[in-house]
Amino acid sequence: MNRTIRVVGLGAVGALIGGTLVATAPTASADDVNTAPVRKITGATTSPFGLAKVGGRTYVANFSQNNVVVYAAGANGAAMPIRTMNSGLNLPRGVDVDTNGFTYVANNNGLVSVFAPDADTGDAPVKTFGTGAGAALGLDIGPTGSIFVRKSTTINVYSPAAAGNPAATTRQITGLPAGNNVHVSASGTTWADAGAALRAYASNASGGATPLRTIGGAKTELAAPIVGIGTDSSGRVYASNFNAVSTVVAFSASAENNVAPLKVLGGPATQLNNPGHLAVSGDGGLTVANFGAPSVLEFRTLFPKPAPVVKRGEVIVGHPVDRLHAVAGLADHFVTALGQGIGHHLAHERRVVDDEHSGHSGHLLH
Numbered sequence: 001m002n003r004t005i006r007v008v009g010l011g012a013v014g015a016l017i018g019g020t021l022v023a024t025a026p027t028a029s030a031d032d033v034n035t036a037p038v039r040k041i042t043g044a045t046t047s048p049f050g051l052a053k054v055g056g057r058t059y060v061a062n063f064s065q066n067n068v069v070v071y072a073a074g075a076n077g078a079a080m081p082i083r084t085m086n087s088g089l090n091l092p093r094g095v096d097v098d099t100n101g102f103t104y105v106a107n108n109n110g111l112v113s114v115f116a117p118d119a120d121t122g123d124a125p126v127k128t129f130g131t132g133a134g135a136a137l138g139l140d141i142g143p144t145g146s147i148f149v150r151k152s153t154t155i156n157v158y159s160p161a162a163a164g165n166p167a168a169t170t171r172q173i174t175g176l177p178a179g180n181n182v183h184v185s186a187s188g189t190t191w192a193d194a195g196a197a198l199r200a201y202a203s204n205a206s207g208g209a210t211p212l213r214t215i216g217g218a219k220t221e222l223a224a225p226i227v228g229i230g231t232d233s234s235g236r237v238y239a240s241n242f243n244a245v246s247t248v249v250a251f252s253a254s255a256e257n258n259v260a261p262l263k264v265l266g267g268p269a270t271q272l273n274n275p276g277h278l279a280v281s282g283d284g285g286l287t288v289a290n291f292g293a294p295s296v297l298e299f300r301t302l303f304p305k306p307a308p309v310v311k312r313g314e315v316i317v318g319h320p321v322d323r324l325h326a327v328a329g330l331a332d333h334f335v336t337a338l339g340q341g342i343g344h345h346l347a348h349e350r351r352v353v354d355d356e357h358s359g360h361s362g363h364l365l366h
Contacts, residue, residue, distance in 0.1 A: 217258025
């Protein structure tokens with residue numbers, strides 16, 4: 001399997017990620033996807049590492065610039081952000097937004113900064129809370145509003161009322177290998193990277209809980225360090241290889257142990273270069289913080305739905321795009337049938353005319 005190996009300035013990468021960067025790609029039998037992004041934001045995206053997509057807007061944590069910028073829905077190219085949060089940030093690594101619109105930022109100094117829904121340049125956070133010694137490496141807000149913060153070897157869980165330094169945790173998952181991120185799926189499953197593997201924990205996991213399952217091994221094409229983690233509405237699991245391999249891999253909802261991914265997004269057309277955090281839409285559309293070539297890349301789903309086959313007399317239901325495809329199919333069928341009908345009609349008219357001409361010719365000859 002051919003895989004493009006990318007080498008960037010390792011000084012910046014080393015400041016973000018500990019451990020050895022992987023420079024070779026493992027061999028597996030996944031479906032490679034080397035496709036261009038449908039959007040590429042470069043505007044104020046200077047050192048994108050953390051990323052969230054909420055309500056169509058894209059939130060990007062610029063690690064070296066100590067800010068979080070917000071892009072409007074549909075932003076592309078050199079679009080400028082509609083808001084910038086920069087007060088008190090320290091090498092921000094992770095960002096997410098709660099259901100009330102408050103923005104949470106995980107900082108390298110271990111603090112979590114919380115900004116008001118309309119916060120802009122110079123506005124102080126409404127509060128900060130501490131997560132203990134060491135960097136707050138990643139952050140995700142779970143479906144019930146709890147704040148999950150990745151520390152090197154633990155996942156700290158906080159209530160929305162968290163305060164103080166350090167703030168009290170509601171629970172903590174311990175005993176992880178050194179890692180970089182945490183993601184909580186819509187069902188509450190907690191995903192964490194663990195070296196060159198992914199671990200899934202129960203929604204109420206605490207202490208040294210045993211993972212529900214682990215995805216790891218040569219076939220997985222996971223390569224440390226892993227940074228971005230996400231899931232779609234079908235439960236498929238996505239992870240970004242923040243290293244020379246520079247790929248995003250996608251696994252089935254039931255993937256476990258040493259299993260090949262369903263898809264591997266990577267190659268020159270993708271422009272992926274040390275991909276950081278990612279956001280996954282319900283249908284599997286991807287938005288990726290492209291740290292090695294400062295930009296935000298947006299890709300269509302790796303799992304497009306086939307157009308439905310609609311028989312005559314059936315009612316078209318489902319997603320609007322599916323209905324559009326179905327209507328287009330029916331239109332093609334109608335045009336074909338119409339063409340055939342016109343053809344039959346013209347053939348009949350020709351036979352009538354030929355018969356009439358034959359009759360007239362007989363009269364003239366007599």
